[in-house]
Amino acid sequence: MENYFYAKGIVDDAVKVNTASMFLIDIALLWWRGRTTDKR
Structure with missing residues (x-):
């Protein structure tokens, strides 16, 4: 994240x-979306 902030x-x-x-x-x-779609 520090590199992003610097850039x-x-x-x-x-x-x-x-x-x-x-x-x-x-x-x-x-x-969460990936977890809930795996159950379907």
Whole structure:
């Protein structure tokens, strides 16, 4: 993530936290979707 922040020029910690949390939420949703479609 630090490389992403550096490449985008993000230096504000609040923006870093928001970006990282959105990334983790997206990963969790993809995992959940894959898990629920496997059961069908």
